[in-house]
Structure formats: C-alpha cells, structure tokens
Amino acid sequence: MNAQGTQLSLFETRSSNDPFAVRVSPRARRLTARVHVGGRVEIVVPVGVNAKTVRDFVQRFTPWIDRKVAAMQCHADASTDVPRCIEFAYTHERFDVDWHPASKRGIARQGERLVVRAPDDGGARLMLQGWLKRAAAERLAPPLLRLANELNYPVARVALRCQRTRWGSCSTRGTVSLNCSLLFLRPEVVRYLFVHELAHTRHMNHSASFWRLVELLEPEYRSLDRELLAGWRTVPAWVFKK
Numbered sequence: 001m002n003a004q005g006t007q008l009s010l011f012e013t014r015s016s017n018d019p020f021a022v023r024v025s026p027r028a029r030r031l032t033a034r035v036h037v038g039g040r041v042e043i044v045v046p047v048g049v050n051a052k053t054v055r056d057f058v059q060r061f062t063p064w065i066d067r068k069v070a071a072m073q074c075h076a077d078a079s080t081d082v083p084r085c086i087e088f089a090y091t092h093e094r095f096d097v098d099w100h101p102a103s104k105r106g107i108a109r110q111g112e113r114l115v116v117r118a119p120d121d122g123g124a125r126l127m128l129q130g131w132l133k134r135a136a137a138e139r140l141a142p143p144l145l146r147l148a149n150e151l152n153y154p155v156a157r158v159a160l161r162c163q164r165t166r167w168g169s170c171s172t173r174g175t176v177s178l179n180c181s182l183l184f185l186r187p188e189v190v191r192y193l194f195v196h197e198l199a200h201t202r203h204m205n206h207s208a209s210f211w212r213l214v215e216l217l218e219p220e221y222r223s224l225d226r227e228l229l230a231g232w233r234t235v236p237a238w239v240f241k242k
C-alpha cells in the first residue's frame with residue numbers, strides 16, 4: 001500500500017512524443033487525468049493502484065487527453081498576440097496558424113493551416129478576426145436556419161457579430177444575431193443558444209412562458225445556460241484584441 005508498489009517511473013510514454021507524469025496522491029480517491037496550460041499531462045493516482053490499472057486508464061482516456069492537450073496548447077498561445085493555433089469546439093476543427101510578416105495583408109486556408117500575411121501582430125489579428133467571422137457565418141447560420149425550419153419559427157436573417165457583449169439576440173423583425181465566438185463552445189451549448197433565440201421569436205422577453213417554451217425545446221436548458229454564461233472564459237484573447 002505505498003507508492004513503490006505501483007512500479008511506475010515518473011515519466012512514461014503515452015505515445016512516442018507525449019510523455020505524462022504520474023503523481024501518487026494520498027488524498028486521491030480515484031484516478032484522474034489533468035491537463036495543464038501548455039499541454040502537460042498529469043495522472044493523479046490513489047495510493048496502492050498498480051501500474052497496469054494506470055496504463056489501462058490512460059489508454060481508455062487517450063482520446064479525451066489528446067483533445068484536452070490540443071486545446072491547452074492553443075490556450076497557452078492565447079496569451080501571446082497572435083495565436084499559433086485555433087480550435088473550434090463546435091466543429092472539432094483545429095487550424096495551425098502560420099504568420100508571415102509581409103507588407104501586404106492576406107489570409108488563406110490550406111487544409112488545416114491558416115497562412116496569414118501581415119506586417120505586424122495587429123494586422124495579423126485583424127486578418128484572423130475577419131476569417132473567424134466568415135468561418136462563423138459558414139458554420140453557424142445553416143444549422144440555425146435548419147432548426148428554425150424544423151420548429152417552424154420564422155427567421156428573416158442571420159447576422160454575425162464578434163463583440164464581447166452577448167452570445168446572441170433576436171429582433172422584432174426576425175433577425176437573429178449570433179456571436180462568432182460560439183465556435184469555441186460545445187455543439188450542445190450552441191444548440192441551446194439557437195433554441196433560446198428562436199423562442200424569442202414567440203416571446204420577446206424572459207417571461208415564464210418564454211422559459212416554458214425553452215424547456216419544451218431543450219429540457220437541459222438550465223445547465224446549458226450556465227455553461228453558456230461561463231463560456232466567455234474559453235474564448236481566446238486574440239478574438240477581441242485590437
């Protein structure tokens with residue numbers, strides 16, 4: 001019943017180039033995987049758990065760990081002025097950003113790479129912000145219109161906005177505005193926002209009847225609404241930086 005019984009070296013190899021650290025914790029009740037900013041993986045192990053159990057655990061959670069590592073790597077870059085990668089939780093897409101200092105501005109997608117040309121970091125962000133808006137229009141407007149059609153709720157127009165103010169809105173004329181940064185949220189949360197805005201085409205307020213309608217369309221709306229509200233924290237800083 002001690003750490004030596006686990007026979008684990010401090011670093012093992014998850015795959016050829018992604019090592020993870022194992023930490024035996026007397027306080028841990030079960031195995032947990034933690035992914036730190038920058039992508040470092042730590043497996044926290046209760047005392048007395050053997051190496052095979054740890055390896056099985058890591059193997060079982062490898063897809064989750066890989067996704068989390070990818071997200072955290074992008075996250076670390078968010079503190080710099082121009083991101084080195086962009087990840088959309090909504091579509092599970094990931095793009096590597098190649099920024100080439102050049103006097104003439106431009107942005108082009110080459111498969112999973114975004115090639116950005118701009119003379120300075122402000123210019124590069126401007127290119128990326130413009131691309132994000134177009135990417136959001138392509139990915140968010142069609143599913144919103146499909147859902148509106150399915151539910152038979154009238155939507156006259158979909159507009160994309162990229163401010164740090166609200167996730168969406170609905171006008172009396174039937175224009176639904178969506179925030180570009182919805183791309184950084186899970187599809188379930190985005191669908192809830194769609195449902196929320198579509199319900200506003202029937203009730204232009206947050207009355208009890210509005211919420212009853214939302215609940216009818218999305219029974220899990222309470223937890224999804226909380227996740228949506230907390231979602232601003234997952235939006236990388238470059239999105240809003242001038």
Ligand SMILES: [Zn+2]
Pocket residue numbers: 196200205206
């Ligand atoms: Zn509302």
